[in-house]
Amino acid sequence: MTPPSPREIAHWVLGIAILFGSERLGSLIGTALALPVPGAVVGMLLLLIGLMIYGGVPRGLAKVSAQLLFLLPLLFLPAATGVFFLRNLTLSDWLALLAAILFGTLISLTLCTLLLRHLLKKTDTAHSHDQ
Template identity: 40%
Template sequence: MLNYLTLIFICQLAGEAFVVAVGLPVPGPVMGMALLFAGLMIHGGIPEDLQKVGGALLANLSLLFVPAGTGIMVHLSLLTGDGIAVSVALVVSTVATIAVTGLLMQFLTARKGSAKSDAE
C-alpha cells in the first residue's frame, strides 16, 4: 500500500512540475489528479490497494483542512477587505461545479445507455 501512496504523491509532484514548466493557471495537485486519472484509464481500472489508500485518505480528509482553517482564522483581517469578492467567487464556482457535474452525469448516463442498447 505504501507503493500506491507514493504513486499518489508522485502524481502530485509531476502535476506541480508540469504546471510550473508550462505556466498553466491550474493548481498542481489538480493536474496531478488528472495524470493519475489518465494512468488509471490506461491501466483499465483501479487496483484494490489503491482503492484502500484512497479510501483512507478520503476518510481522514477533514484533518487535511485543519491547517487551511487555522490560516484563515489567523489571517482573517486580510480577508475582510475582500469578503464580498471571495463570497461571490465561492457561490459562482459552486454553481458552476454543480452545473458541470450534472451535465457530465447526463452525458455519461446517456452514453452508457446507448452502449447497452448497442450491445443488445
C-alpha cells in the same frame, strides 16, 4: 484484526508511491509548461487517464486514497482555523460574504436542478422516440 500481510503492505506502499509520484509529475509538468492550473490537479488528471487506460483501480491505491480522503478535514484544519484569526475584513465584508454563500448556494442549487431535469427529460423523450 489480523496484522497486514507483507503483500498487503507492498500494495499500500505502491498506492502511496503512485499518489506522490503523480503529484510530483503533475507539479513538474505544471512548472515546465507554466500552466495556470495547480500542479496537483494536473497530477490528478494524469492519474485519472492512467487509471482509465489501466481499466481499474489497483487495490492498494484504492485503500490509501479512501483513507487519505477520509482524513481530508484534518489536512485542511490548519487553513480553516485561520478564519478565526482574520482581522483585515470589515463587518460589511463579512455580511456580504455570508449573504453570498447563503443565497448564492440556494440559487445555484435551484438552477442546476432545473437545468439537469430539463436536459434529462429531453434525452429521455429522444430515447423513447427511438424505440
